Amino acid sequence: MTTDQVRNQASVQQVTLLGASGSIGASTLDVLARHPDRYRLYALTAHRQWRKLGESCLRHRPRYAVVVEAAGAEALSAWLKTHGSDTRVLCGEDALSEVASAPEVDTVMAAIVGAAGLVPTLAAVEAGKKVLLANKEALVMAGGLFTRAVAQHGATLLPIDSEHNAIFQCLPRHPDDCLAGEGLRQSGVRRILLTASGGPFRALSARELLDVTPEQACAHPNWSMGQKISVDSATLMNKGLELIEACWLFHTRPDQIEIVVHPQSVIHSMVEYVDGSVLAQMGNPDMRTPIAHALAWPDRIESGVASLDVIATARLDFEAPDTARFPCLKLAAEAARQGGTAPTLLNAANEIAVAAFLERRLGFTEIPVVIGTVMERLSTTEPHDLEMVQTADRQARELARHLIDAR
């Protein structure tokens, strides 16, 4: 072996991809496949889509594949054997945490959707990994615990959410860990401008919103994403969750963050400094850019994303969000101000309401009504451990289900 080959081997990163069968999972696999010299897959995980995971196992040859559902894990194991694959199949929730914290692993992409991602993502943090965070719900529901664990275990947390990745790129670079900084004020930052596309229903009237369907909600104008985040984008809850996410990631308060609707999704967010400078990160709306950025940080690697054609883009529009038509944004801002378990309740009630909307058991405009009622009726606390977070999460889910069934 030449010295260069030895050096390359030593610097190959072993990656666990939680949520490999999803939209972020697919974009991550695409970027990783462009850099076989830098990354090897240690594990891919799915909840139940075993066949999709199986195809990825044949193509990307991870050491392990996890399917949470037992029947799916069995089916995948048999299928992989008939295809001559030597990927080992594991099953159950605990296996997610095992592959996220295994000593061989350097980097964990946290791309499970919803609260189900919290425990395995925390396992990666507690094992001191480089954690690429797409699973914003984990940070929303347990931000205090999560960020304390990052500091305590020396993990590196990098944002995948395109807005937060953009903000990270526009903030001054701290040599050790930008996200463990002392707060924005000391860096001369005046405020963050968090951009929102406005979603597929931006131009609809309050009356028209009454009749929208899950299919319409999932047809996002700029981004192709999983169903839950697509509905969140349509209600603007996604921006609310992102407001809370930004507060934790950048050690800031909600009043230092302004939400701006920017329908073209070319600017992914901005940072304003005390001297009046406003830095923006721009690019085509394609998640492979933030994924490649975080994977290689502080280096830069090819992502497969086409160059931004600024002439074809021609114009960039901005408008204020309308919280009367999209009350989820107001509910999330209130939860951010309240703190404690308020964001936990908000997130859990939203997950139940969105699932009911996707199953056509709840109208689009009833989603914020259910969440608002849960937040009014349940009291909040300052959670000292994971169990307190999980209790608040469970109570909010139970009440949201009850409210939906009792209608």
Ligand code: NDP
């Ligand atoms: P998808 O619905 O496309 O994928 C979700 C993934 O999570 C799948 O692999 C799914 O497995 C897995 N999963 C679902 N439930 C469980 C569970 N109970 N236990 C274990 N795994 C589970 O979602 P996205 O890829 O769109 O989003 C993933 C995360 O990234 C979300 O938190 C989202 O907010 C965030 N994000 C996504 C963006 C996007 O462009 N898509 C942009 C910014 C953030 P299975 O397929 O088997 O169900």
Ligand code: MG
């Ligand atoms: Mg986003």
